[in-house]
Amino acid sequence: MFDIDKWQEILATIKKNKMRTFLTGFSVAWGIFMLMILLGSGNGLSNGVAANFMNDAVNAMWIWTGETTIPYEGMKTGRPIRFQNQDQEIVQKVPGVGVSSGRYFMGNTRYSYLKESGEYTTITCQPELKDVENLILNEGRFINQIDILQKRQVVVIGSDSKTALFKDSVALGEFVNINKVPFKVVGICTEPGSTRNRNAYMPLSTAQMIFNGSNRLHNLALTIDASTLEESQAIEDQIRNALGRQHKFDPKDEGAIGLYNKLENYIQTMKIFQAIKIFIWIIGIGTLIAGIVGVSNIMLIVVKERTKEIGIRKAIGASPASVIGLILLESIMITTLAGYIGLVLGTGLMELVNYFMMQSAGPATDQSETIFLNPTVDINIAVYATLLLIVAGAIAGYIPAKRAASIKPIVALRDE
């Protein structure tokens, strides 16, 4: 096998038959190249969308109130539903609910510090909101339980608001006036996937006390522990039932409370991507088959073309095994090399695409929504695909080579 002379003989043959070598190699390289691009694009798309979902906790759920649309226990439709602090406790008790936070929106509130001022949305919340929305703390801390209990006048402001109000000076520990009430800045945060970090967060209890919210809540944000669509829908139904009992509305009433379940959405989207992946694989396998057929075709022609040469070689003393070895090793060598070239070019192109997308996205990559991320292929798949083509080429070459090697040299010599 590792007879240098044999390889020299093969190399000499390859060198003198460039067209044939190129055609065999090209069909393999092309097949692998296309497969790499297809699978890479599929992975990139899937990774990109998955990353977008990661901006919030994948298992996040938001619940907000509306008006009833179904008559219930003698009450007419159009009755507004209002959340109060105890609703959060009810929801928290539902099995499968992870962490939860009530939220009370204050709309545009005026923030001022020294001479600077601006209007920003204030979200009043509990410490758990940080986990639901995956908030990133740039400086300081988020609202904590003691803030809630002691109704402290503290606030976490968005990074853009901080820049607008404080410029380059230190904001932590300073007091801002919110609707003329002083609050101490304890943290500066950014929201993943957002380009406008202008929301401020303050303790729910403080806001309800100072800004006359009494015990009202606008919505609830929570996480759920579910791994399948069915589980998450069961939790959703239980929440609807619990709140329906509390506020006396039909649990099936979609208008009374609104509910956005991120997990459900995530699972559905991933299902679509699974379908897309299967589709890509079907096309990829098709491309591979085209490559295999191409290699087989060329090998058949190569053996036909070499019948006379085989006859000559046999007449001067080549054994059938050495003839088959010559043809097969040549084919394996070409397909291996070409497969490798296709692999390198394919992954190279995808890396290039990746690089330029990262470049154009710039430093805001973490912040912006991307649909294409990390379009690379599992190297094992790539290697297996190449091996498959090599084996196919070898089989495609073996059958006619064996036939050619076993025909009488005199018949092979007569072949013109």
Add this chain to the structure above:
Amino acid sequence: MIRLNNIHKSYVMGNNSLHVLKGIDLQIEQGDFVSIMGSSGSGKSTLLNILGMLDNYDNGTYHLSGNLIQNMSEKKAAKYRNDLVGFVFQSFNLISFKNAMENVALPLYYKGVPRKKRNLIAMEYLEKLGLKEWANHMPNEMSGGQKQRVAIARALISQPKIILADEPTGALDSATSYEVMDILKKVNDDGITVIIVTHEHDIASMTNQIHEIIRNGELKQFKKSYTRGLEIV
């Protein structure tokens, strides 16, 4: 050297069977210079192919250097061909993508001689045949006579006991034909048995022994009478 005893060979084509060789008996000794004649389709090439183990026979026995050549495996036949026989064909049968030197060296590749050494030996043989400066030329750049000389060099390089030549002058003009015959004569002078298949009388008359396959597939030796006949004309 060569002992053929009652050799039969027929070709089956569909339902028809063509009986070509009908009981050939032949003895050729080491160092003989023999020609086999016969009209087209008489089976002379078939006989040569059997002698060269390129084809097999149906009945009879064939002994080559004391070995019975019968139903042997392809591998063994290849070994015998490589060791004992050198072929010269009418259509030269050089490998088109190899130059003269590489073509000549090829039998040594199958003997396991290293590349450098076999190329050196090939150059020696090319020089012997006056083709040294053509060593790096491809077959399609050479004349018929040159190609046949390359083919003879290739047949000689493995130092065979027998050279089998199937119409070696068939594709050449008469001047080059005589050159090729001179070379084969010299080869024979070195003690190598040379067997030529031809249908040209003048070529056959240059050999020491002429066998003719006559119509019923039998072999007849007639060198003496034939030469005399030529002289009378």
